[in-house]
Amino acid sequence: MTKSMADERQSQLEQYLQNVTLDSNITNSDVFIGFFRKLQQDTFKIQTQRAFLDVYLADGNNIRLDIQTSDTAERILEVTLCKMGLSRELIKYFSLFFFQDRDDGALSVVKKVAEFELPYVSLQSMKELHCKLGIRKWYMDPSLDTLLMGCRASLNLLYMQAIQEVKRNWVKPTEGQMQELEFLQENANKAKFLELIREVRFYGYVRLDPCICDYPEVGCSADIYVGNNEINCCIKLPINQTKEVSFKINRLRSWQVTFLGATKDGEEDTLELRFEYNDSGTWQWIILYTKQAFLLSSCLKKMISEQMMKASKEGQEMEIEMPKSTKNNKKSIIQQKQVVHSGFISRKRFLVRPNEEDCVFEKIREEDL
Numbered sequence: 619m620t621k622s623m624a625d626e627r628q629s630q631l632e633q634y635l636q637n638v639t640l641d642s643n644i645t646n647s648d649v650f651i652g653f654f655r656k657l658q659q660d661t662f663k664i665q666t667q668r669a670f671l672d673v674y675l676a677d678g679n680n681i682r683l684d685i686q687t688s689d690t691a692e693r694i695l696e697v698t699l700c701k702m703g704l705s706r707e708l709i710k711y712f713s714l715f716f717f718q719d720r721d722d723g724a725l726s727v728v729k730k731v732a733e734f735e736l737p738y739v740s741l742q743s744m745k746e747l748h749c750k751l752g753i754r755k756w757y758m759d760p761s762l763d764t765l766l767m768g769c770r771a772s773l774n775l776l777y778m779q780a781i782q783e784v785k786r787n788w789v790k791p792t793e794g795q796m797q798e799l800e801f802l803q804e805n806a807n808k809a810k811f812l813e814l815i816r817e818v819r820f821y822g823y824v825r826l827d828p829c830i831c832d833y834p835e836v837g838c839s840a841d842i843y844v845g846n847n848e849i850n851c852c853i854k855l856p857i858n859q860t861k862e863v864s865f866k867i868n869r870l871r872s873w874q875v876t877f878l879g880a881t882k883d884g885e886e887d888t889l890e891l892r893f894e895y896n897d898s899g900t901w902q903w904i905i906l907y908t909k910q911a912f913l914l915s916s917c918l919k920k921m922i923s924e925q926m927m928k929a930s931k932e933g934q935e936m937e938i939e940m941p942k943s944t945k946n947n948k949k950s951i952i953q954q955k956q957v958v959h960s961g962f963i964s965r966k967r968f969l970v971r972p973n974e975e976d977c978v979f980e981k982i983r984e985e986d987l
Contacts, residue, residue, distance in 0.1 A: 639732070651734050655688055658739045671738055673698045673714070674752040676778040685738065692733040698753060704771040711766060712775065713756035716740070716749040725786040726827050728909075730756070730916045754779060758845050758921045759928075760822030763812055777808040780815050790819040822846065824917050829908035833863070842906065844917040847925065849893075865904065867921050869896040875911045891915060 619627075644650050659665065666688040672680040673694065681698055691714050699709050714731040728749055731737055737751050755766075755776060766772035783789050784799065791799060795818055802811040815821050823845030831840045835856060843850040849865040873893035889911035892903050908914065 645732075645734055651690065654734050655690070655736060658736045659688065662739055662743050664739050664742060669738055671741075672751065674717075674750050675775070676752070676754070676782040687738045688736060689738070690733060691731040691735045691737050694737055695753070699771070702771045702775075704775075705769050708766055708769055708772050711755055711757055711762065711772070712753055715752055715754050716744065717752050718747065718749055723786065724827075725782065725788070725825075726910075727754070727824065727913060729913045756920070757924065758822065758824075758847075758917060759924050760816045760846075762924075763816060767809060767812070773808055773812075776812055780812060780821070783821070784815075788823070788825045789815065789821050791815075820845070820850075823850070824913070826908060826910045826914060829906055829910075831907070832905045834861070840906070842908070842914070844914060845921075847921055849914075849918075865893070865895055867918070867925070870894065870918075871896065871901065873915065873918060875915050893918075 638644055638650075664687055666686055669685055669687050671683045671685045671694065673683060674680045681701060683694065683697060683701075685694060685697075695712065695714050696706075696709060699712060700706070704712075714737060716728040716731060718726040718728060720726060728744075728747070731740070731751070741749060741751060753775065763776055766776060781803065784791070784796075795814065798814060799811060799818075802814065820843050823843040826842040826844065828839055828841055831838050831851065831853065833851075833853070838856070839854045841852040847867040849867075851863045851865070853861045853863060855861055871894040873891060876890050876892070878888040878890055888907065889909055890905055890907050891911040891914050892905040894901055895904050906914070
């Protein structure tokens with residue numbers, strides 16, 4: 619086998635293994651979890667043994683766990699949240715993330731930890747990045763906060779994260795909103811604080827590190843906020859002007875993440891996320907060059923799944939209220955509006971489009987994303 623054939627085989631195997639993770643029926647199976655557990659441990663030569671792992675909260679405090687190095691993120695998240703007194707039915711609203719506290723005070727969320735991933739092993743492999751493991755809420759619709767307000771532990775988690783996002787400039791309150799938030803914080807009125815901050819711009823969004831994009835011109839720098847069914851970009855143009863652009867999720871057809879290799883100085887890997895967007899009736903590819911491409915892809919999937927869950931719920935309510943003669947027609951209309959967006963991860967760039975030009979969305983389940 620020649621080197622080029624071996625490289626091609628490796629690329630195709632990587633593509634297959636990465637695409638397999640899109641099917642929750644596979645990723646939740648004991649065979650899959652066992653395979654990736656062994657793969658991660660063998661790759662970084664870490665045997666199963668007892669260890670301590672720090673899980674950080676948004677207020678800077680941490681919970682130290684006595685774990686096995688082979689424990690998955692799903693297991694570690696469950697143990698941590700149960701220690702905090704969180705109701706088991708609310709665990710699904712939170713997730714583990716790798717993040718960095720930067721010297722300039724900025725908070726950088728590197729990536730969401732996959733449920734089958736081994737956080738201890740991943741942290742060992744990311745030592746040079748000085749990453750920490752932390753808990754954050756994992757939903758993109760701020761209105762879902764209301765489902766967690768009745769539990770003291772989840773209320774505290776939401777409050778700590780909201781305070782952190784105000785301090786780290788993830789949200790953009792007006793002067794009046796800031797004064798009221800400060801007053802509520804001084805009086806430790808957590809419920810009112812969370813009620814008010816839902817009205818603040820960019821609350822519930824994930825902020826990415828500044829990156830490079832090719833819109834509207836190649837080589838522009840951009841500040842990216844993802845949430846509220848949009849990718850909001852504050853783009854710095856070459857003429858020293860800024861332009862704010864909102865890419866709406868319902869006008870996005872597909873996206874893909876591509877590994878481009880190391881930078882010229884060889885210090886870090888380069889990733890790009892490109893998405894196909896309908897701009898005034900014309901489909902075009904928008905490219906973002908960001909180390910947080912996988913995080914952005916996860917956010918896009920989450921927004922789509924929440925849209926689908928909401929549409930499904932509204933459809934069920936309509937069926938109950940509507941006369942029998944109109945049920946089937948209305949249900950058909952709702953299904954036609956459902957959309958699927960896919961994140962494609964590959965060392966080599968490849969394009970996937972729906973079979974029908976006009977059929978942007980198809981039926982999916984929450985677990986498929």
